[in-house]
Amino acid sequence: MDVADGLAALRDRFVLDTASDHAGGAAGVYLDGNSLGALPRAVPGRVEDVVRRQWGELRIRSWDESGWWTAPERIGDRIAPLVGAAPGQIVVGDSTSVNVFKALVAAVRMAGEGGSAGAAPRDEIVVDASTFPTDGYIAESAARMTGCRIVPVLPADVPGALGPRTAAVLLNHVDYRTGRLHDLPGLTAAVHAAGALAVWDLCHSAGALPVELDAHGVDLAVGCTYKYLNGGPGSPAYLYVRRELQPRFDSPLPGWNSHAEPFGMRPEYEAGSGAVRGRVGTPDILSMLALEAALEVWDGVSIEAVRAKSLALTDFFLECVDAYVPRGLVESVTPSAHAERGSQVALRCEGAGDVMRRLIERGVVGDYRAPDILRFGFTPLYVSFTEVERATRVLGDVLA
Amino acid sequence: MDVADGLAALRDRFVLDTASDHAGGAAGVYLDGNSLGALPRAVPGRVEDVVRRQWGELRIRSWDESGWWTAPERIGDRIAPLVGAAPGQIVVGDSTSVNVFKALVAAVRMAGEGGSAGAAPRDEIVVDASTFPTDGYIAESAARMTGCRIVPVLPADVPGALGPRTAAVLLNHVDYRTGRLHDLPGLTAAVHAAGALAVWDLCHSAGALPVELDAHGVDLAVGCTYKYLNGGPGSPAYLYVRRELQPRFDSPLPGWNSHAEPFGMRPEYEAGSGAVRGRVGTPDILSMLALEAALEVWDGVSIEAVRAKSLALTDFFLECVDAYVPRGLVESVTPSAHAERGSQVALRCEGAGDVMRRLIERGVVGDYRAPDILRFGFTPLYVSFTEVERATRVLGDVLA
Numbered sequence: 001m002d003v004a005d006g007l008a009a010l011r012d013r014f015v016l017d018t019a020s021d022h023a024g025g026a027a028g029v030y031l032d033g034n035s036l037g038a039l040p041r042a043v044p045g046r047v048e049d050v051v052r053r054q055w056g057e058l059r060i061r062s063w064d065e066s067g068w069w070t071a072p073e074r075i076g077d078r079i080a081p082l083v084g085a086a087p088g089q090i091v092v093g094d095s096t097s098v099n100v101f102k103a104l105v106a107a108v109r110m111a112g113e114g115g116s117a118g119a120a121p122r123d124e125i126v127v128d129a130s131t132f133p134t135d136g137y138i139a140e141s142a143a144r145m146t147g148c149r150i151v152p153v154l155p156a157d158v159p160g161a162l163g164p165r166t167a168a169v170l171l172n173h174v175d176y177r178t179g180r181l182h183d184l185p186g187l188t189a190a191v192h193a194a195g196a197l198a199v200w201d202l203c204h205s206a207g208a209l210p211v212e213l214d215a216h217g218v219d220l221a222v223g224c225t226y227k228y229l230n231g232g233p234g235s236p237a238y239l240y241v242r243r244e245l246q247p248r249f250d251s252p253l254p255g256w257n258s259h260a261e262p263f264g265m266r267p268e269y270e271a272g273s274g275a276v277r278g279r280v281g282t283p284d285i286l287s288m289l290a291l292e293a294a295l296e297v298w299d300g301v302s303i304e305a306v307r308a309k310s311l312a313l314t315d316f317f318l319e320c321v322d323a324y325v326p327r328g329l330v331e332s333v334t335p336s337a338h339a340e341r342g343s344q345v346a347l348r349c350e351g352a353g354d355v356m357r358r359l360i361e362r363g364v365v366g367d368y369r370a371p372d373i374l375r376f377g378f379t380p381l382y383v384s385f386t387e388v389e390r391a392t393r394v395l396g397d398v399l400a
Numbered sequence: 401m402d403v404a405d406g407l408a409a410l411r412d413r414f415v416l417d418t419a420s421d422h423a424g425g426a427a428g429v430y431l432d433g434n435s436l437g438a439l440p441r442a443v444p445g446r447v448e449d450v451v452r453r454q455w456g457e458l459r460i461r462s463w464d465e466s467g468w469w470t471a472p473e474r475i476g477d478r479i480a481p482l483v484g485a486a487p488g489q490i491v492v493g494d495s496t497s498v499n500v501f502k503a504l505v506a507a508v509r510m511a512g513e514g515g516s517a518g519a520a521p522r523d524e525i526v527v528d529a530s531t532f533p534t535d536g537y538i539a540e541s542a543a544r545m546t547g548c549r550i551v552p553v554l555p556a557d558v559p560g561a562l563g564p565r566t567a568a569v570l571l572n573h574v575d576y577r578t579g580r581l582h583d584l585p586g587l588t589a590a591v592h593a594a595g596a597l598a599v600w601d602l603c604h605s606a607g608a609l610p611v612e613l614d615a616h617g618v619d620l621a622v623g624c625t626y627k628y629l630n631g632g633p634g635s636p637a638y639l640y641v642r643r644e645l646q647p648r649f650d651s652p653l654p655g656w657n658s659h660a661e662p663f664g665m666r667p668e669y670e671a672g673s674g675a676v677r678g679r680v681g682t683p684d685i686l687s688m689l690a691l692e693a694a695l696e697v698w699d700g701v702s703i704e705a706v707r708a709k710s711l712a713l714t715d716f717f718l719e720c721v722d723a724y725v726p727r728g729l730v731e732s733v734t735p736s737a738h739a740e741r742g743s744q745v746a747l748r749c750e751g752a753g754d755v756m757r758r759l760i761e762r763g764v765v766g767d768y769r770a771p772d773i774l775r776f777g778f779t780p781l782y783v784s785f786t787e788v789e790r791a792t793r794v795l796g797d798v799l800a
Binding site: 015018019020021030032035036038039043044047048051052054055056057058059060061062063068094095096097098101105129132133134136137138140141145146152177224226232233234235236237251252253254255256257259263264265266267269280281282283284285286287288290360365367369370 | 415418419420421430432435436438439443444447448451452454455456457458459460461462463468494495496497498501505529532533534536537538540541545546552577624626632633634635636637651652653654655656657659663664665666667669680681682683684685686687688690760765767769770
């Protein structure tokens with residue numbers, strides 16, 4: 001399978017097989033790229049140039065001469081094709097949590113415009129009840145600050161929860177725990193049919209499978225860049241605002257970087273045009289330009305090919321688990337249907353925390369999610385089938 | 401003066417006098433550390449280790465093993481002595497704008513607690529009318545989202561604007577344009593006498609002069625780290641929440657990093673204890689650890705000595721301007737009284753934009769603020785008196 005893998009050569013674009021990976025005696029297998037992607041080889045040299053030359057020598061001049069000022073939009077445009085967005089709709093910066101806040105508040109404000117006289121207000125935010133917690137916490141805050149209430153439902157139950165009072169719906173494309181891929185086209189269409197706005201969190205899908213934001217008319221989306229986009233620890237997140245909505249995007253965090261004339265230093269706020277409206281304060285240049293270098297691994301790579309390999313990897317992993325792990329010790333909570341699977345597999349397992357600790361001691365790095373989940377992520381750019389086989393063999397040994 | 405300067409040796413802790421600095425033929429003079437501090441020598445090596453070893457080899461293990469997870473509080477404690485704060489009250493992360501939002505919304509919420517029955521609500525936010533614009537824009541948003549109104553007044557007029565409806569007051573310690581140092585102790589006391597909370601923006605004072613947050617009972621404060629703290633372009637900002645207020649600090653951005661049990665992945669939000677309440681999402685590790693290395697330049701340095709040199713530098717600059725610049729061509733808008741001066745001098749000058757362009761061509765780097773201000777910042781850690789003399793001589797030549 002590795003010989004037939006058209007993406008196999010991409011592995012050379014990453015730093016892998018280091019001394020640390022061999023610390024357990026055998027070659028390690030990194031299956032935690034869904035938490036922190038491996039280091040792309042282009043990054044260290046770029047970061048060194050940014051630090052030593054751009055900051056150290058050019059200093060303040062780099063805001064213009066090294067393209068610092070325009071980095072948030074430029075790097076947004078580099079992410080755009082990976083999530084099916086035309087240029088000019090994505091801006092990079094801040095954390096995912098902060099971007100969820102911007103997106104949800106702006107969505108509620110847009111949903112509240114132009115209601116007919118006497119109509120009930122759109123004051124409900126529907127939120128995935130199984131969401132990664134920060135989305136839920138931030139949604140609560142957005143609701144509290146815009147006079148809305150939260151309606152928590154599982155994604156499958158969203159259509160039944162929609163109504164004339166729904167302002168916005170916040171959903172995860174892929175569930176962080178189970179790896180379930182939700183129906184973005186169908187759910188977005190249902191949200192639109194109810195007259196509400198759809199906000200998607202792409203943290204666990206962008207870079208692992210096609211998203212097609214434009215094609216499905218998604219309104220707003222956010223995502224991190226340190227998982228399948230390999231931007232580095234805590235690298236800046238991004239915000240997508242569909243082009244038609246940009247003139248109405250009314251940010252709750254209207255920092256000076258989003259102003260129509262940032263260096264005019266005008267006391268009155270006037271929002272800029274386009275994706276720049278999603279900016280807030282001064283962009284975090286070191287992390288942002290590391291991300292820009294990291295995104296070069298995508299040069300010439302088709303996201304469809306990545307998706308095909310991702311499914312082959314997770315299929316093979318499940319097959320190997322069946323072959324190597326004594327029956328009854330683990331149970332996959334990741335859907336077997338391809339249309340419902342992201343790029344990770346989650347196994348329910350007694351004593352999962354302890355099992356993961358022992359796997360890591362033997363060089364197989366996944367992660368543990370309380371109370372009983374072993375989570376394995378498969379980054380098609382650098383994970384091989386040989387590694388999948390080796391990881392499951394170690395898992396079988398540990399559990400036996 | 402340089403021979404007698406007890407801080408002169410600190411210059412060696414920075415990368416200066418590079419080839420770019422000599423591009424104009426003569427040695428350049430960097431007087432823009434109030435916009436972007438110079439590169440501390442410890443940074444490139446540290447960043448390389450963070451990228452190559454911590455991220456590239458240890459990967460996900462670094463969240464524990466390399467101290468990534470606790471970096472926001474640890475680095476906050478490193479900043480604390482520079483602003484007169486005991487440990488446990490500062491957290492690093494996000495941009496200044498985002499931290500202004502957290503601080504102001506939390507201040508309004510705290511001010512609204514425990515009012516007596518029948519009392520008018522505290523629904524006014526007093527904001528420095530001459531503020532750096534982003535503070536004003538964000539304050540408008542905070543007011544809009546908390547049902548308050550903005551009362552814009554110049555800092556000197558704040559006492560007269562306070563009343564039983566004042567919830568919070570947002571002030572700059574040093575004005576970004578004129579370099580005027582405002583009376584933090586006196587204004588904070590006045591705000592407290594009115595029963596309101598004081599929020600200070602320290603962007604242009606921290607690292608240049610003593611701030612003494614604890615001693616003066618400041619409630620909340622924010623600041624950037626890329627000016628006098630030399631953290632690098634867009635390095636993360638910080639938030640100070642006075643210890644006694646922390647249990648009541650109710651963040652509008654309650655991301656998972658501020659949760660009492662972040663990895664419990666609990667659907668209900670429960671705020672953590674202490675400075676951690678100011679965190680939001682995953683911290684930006686590359687930029688944050690570059691900042692940590694940058695802060696090592698402060699080892700063994702007294703902020704009082706820094707202040708003394710800062711005043712000597714700005715005094716000398718004004719004296720040299722008098723000596724070298726033909727009379728009537730520039731006028732200082734920076735107060736001459738030491739008690740009212742930060743660490744910059746702003747000169748009003750016809751054609752200031754063009755003049756600054758010509759200064760930069762000759763290696764003297766300050767900046768220009770529309771419509772007519774030449775701004776020069778003096779970082780006492782690395783600016784010498786010889787440089788000040790040279791810079792003013794070039795200014796005199798250019799203007800003559």
